[in-house]
Amino acid sequence: MKTNIGINEADRQAVSDQLAKLLADEFVLYTKTRNAHWNIEGPDFHSMHVFFEQQYNELDEIMDSVAERIRKIGHYAPATLTQLLQLTHLTEKLDHKNDSLGFLKELLEDHESIIEFIRGNIDPFVSKYNDAGTSDFITGLMETHEGMAWMLRSHFR
Template identity: 55%
Template sequence: MKANIGIGENHLQAVAEKLQVLLADEQVLYTKTRNYHWNVVGDNFAEMHAFYEGQYNELAEIVDEVAERIRMIGHYSSGRLVDFLKLTNLLEPEYTNVQSQQIKNLLDDHETIIRNLRELITEFSDKQKDLGTSDFVTGLMRQHEKMAWMLRSYITK
């Protein structure tokens, strides 16, 4: 049953398509962060292991919220890895256990998502007339800005 929430189906379809890309980005970033959690090494192993765990737990919540938002507006969420890899804006680099490279990779991904979210805020409100989803992605942007700040604090250059 389609959502009757005061937004035309063509607008909801456009929002859902953009959210599918966001969902793919969030899932790829979650997986990358989890991988780094598993494979981190160094004299600060315990700290970084816990740090990455905190970040991937937050990303797991975000993944769920994005998927549920897609459902709230009357569409089905992607859930297959093959679909996520087709839709994502993020790259999967070669494996690394070098902390500085892990942090840089994650920071780059958060900043890519932040830039995309910033565009979606106005697109959803102005073009698609969906203030609820615009507000939703504004909150996600703040979460990613905080996670990016935390990652950035580990970069000493």
């Protein structure tokens, strides 16, 4: 059935394309946070293990909400590893030990990258694509990532 929500197909496609990139970034960040949870070592193992679990649980909810937003505007969410890896802006860095500071630094950089990507889409979603709903949605996601980044950043002096 045709999606009739007051936004033309071309605009919904453009928004969906940007959301697909965001979903890919969220998935890669989720996976990297899982990696930190699974592989953390050091004297702060337990506290960091628990901390990373809280972070990946929050990212899991974010991923689901982004995929559902794509569906709400009438498109399909990318859902294969091949698709997600083609769409993501993030990279994996394997140049640190499995210590908390290495993981924290890399995850913080990724959250900040996602924040910048989201911030760059808030206005165009409204002004260019007539989609205030998605603009509002990603504004909330940006604020969530800002909070998560703050938690990561707070581990540094």
